[in-house]
Amino acid sequence: MDRPEIILAPGPTPIPPEVLLAQGSPLVYHRGPGFGSLMRDVIGHLKTLYRTEAADVLLMTASGTGGLESAVQNVCSPGDEVFVPLAGFFAERFQRLAESQGLVVHTTTQAWGERVDPARMADALAEHPVKAVFLTQSETSTGVIQPIEDLARVANDAGALVVVDVVSSLGAVPFAFDDWGIDVAVGGSQKALSASPGLAFVAVSDRAWEASQAATCPRFYFDWATYRRFAELPHPENPWTPAISVMQGLQAALRLYFQDGLDVALARHRTLSTAVKEGVRALGLDLFGEGLDDNWTVTAIRAPEAADADAICDRIRSDYGCVLAPGQGPLKGSVFRIGHFGYFSELDIIRGLAALEMTLEKLGHPVKRGAAVAAAETVFLEA
Numbered sequence: 001m002d003r004p005e006i007i008l009a010p011g012p013t014p015i016p017p018e019v020l021l022a023q024g025s026p027l028v029y030h031r032g033p034g035f036g037s038l039m040r041d042v043i044g045h046l047k048t049l050y051r052t053e054a055a056d057v058l059l060m061t062a063s064g065t066g067g068l069e070s071a072v073q074n075v076c077s078p079g080d081e082v083f084v085p086l087a088g089f090f091a092e093r094f095q096r097l098a099e100s101q102g103l104v105v106h107t108t109t110q111a112w113g114e115r116v117d118p119a120r121m122a123d124a125l126a127e128h129p130v131k132a133v134f135l136t137q138s139e140t141s142t143g144v145i146q147p148i149e150d151l152a153r154v155a156n157d158a159g160a161l162v163v164v165d166v167v168s169s170l171g172a173v174p175f176a177f178d179d180w181g182i183d184v185a186v187g188g189s190q191k192a193l194s195a196s197p198g199l200a201f202v203a204v205s206d207r208a209w210e211a212s213q214a215a216t217c218p219r220f221y222f223d224w225a226t227y228r229r230f231a232e233l234p235h236p237e238n239p240w241t242p243a244i245s246v247m248q249g250l251q252a253a254l255r256l257y258f259q260d261g262l263d264v265a266l267a268r269h270r271t272l273s274t275a276v277k278e279g280v281r282a283l284g285l286d287l288f289g290e291g292l293d294d295n296w297t298v299t300a301i302r303a304p305e306a307a308d309a310d311a312i313c314d315r316i317r318s319d320y321g322c323v324l325a326p327g328q329g330p331l332k333g334s335v336f337r338i339g340h341f342g343y344f345s346e347l348d349i350i351r352g353l354a355a356l357e358m359t360l361e362k363l364g365h366p367v368k369r370g371a372a373v374a375a376a377e378t379v380f381l382e383a
Ligand SMILES: Cc1ncc(COP(=O)(O)O)c(C=O)c1O
Pocket: 010, 011, 063, 064, 065, 066, 090, 136, 138, 139, 140, 165, 166, 167, 168, 188
């Protein structure tokens, strides 16, 4: 496949030309005033995105998982009891990450595609008080946006720290670090912001800083205290040589994102999501997962009887260069996913839906040609 691919997967997302130009520009040396002002600008925008005035935002050269690992290492000590409500692939991965650091992980298990139930979590925390709760806002494997505000309230009432994976949700759906009582939230550059992969951002509350002073999980590269020391220099720096070019791109991506303000960017994500969902419904396919109206990051779709979900993903990619995501875990083969967060236009969605129509017809699922495209156009014109 040597033509450019049309990415409609849940990250990395397509990178706009302004970002490519910025990251292809001459390097800003990472110890000095130019890099210091770049860091200030990026962190300022990220704080607006997190809706926080109180937290520090640390920038790390790592994919999102590195930021998540830093959260576990800096907040906890081996043997600490923590809680992870399981309802999909990324929550399960959070559990494995915590176990890898020697934590004792309590869980509740709900079916993939369900929203985590705050009442069940409250019961679980009453039974086993824990140091921290690890939540995933956008469960990318199912498309479900978890009710973080309610879950954080339950965790706060139980005296637990609240650590949230916002890797695939920050910038795509509402999030309010300060108002919701969050202690740590970890995002990534390659998702809703449409910058290149390679940077994790970690928002840290005062309570989380306090916890980090007592935490004894081994850490060096991801030691938050080191990041803070360098960020407090007269010209802020990163402790290690950062992915400078990716940061230059991220700065451009944030400027684009904030061109019309945060509320407009979020409304755009809602409209893209509605257009995809209406388009898919118009093809007679069923959507998967609870809370569809709130799930603005990824749409999970049940494959029709005629075609296995993996076959749909393979065929649409080989015939049209369009990348969708297959189902994970128990959803493999029966569900496929369309990612619609990031720098997408209406036409990006429409051409993806057109490719899906043709692919389904080729695989033997009868469609009314143009039905998905027409349904999406209606959503866009009425938005
Ligand atoms: C919810 C969620 N958490 C964590 C990750 C892992 O992020 P990364 O691949 O940037 O390490 C992803 C990636 O898809 C994700 O969607």
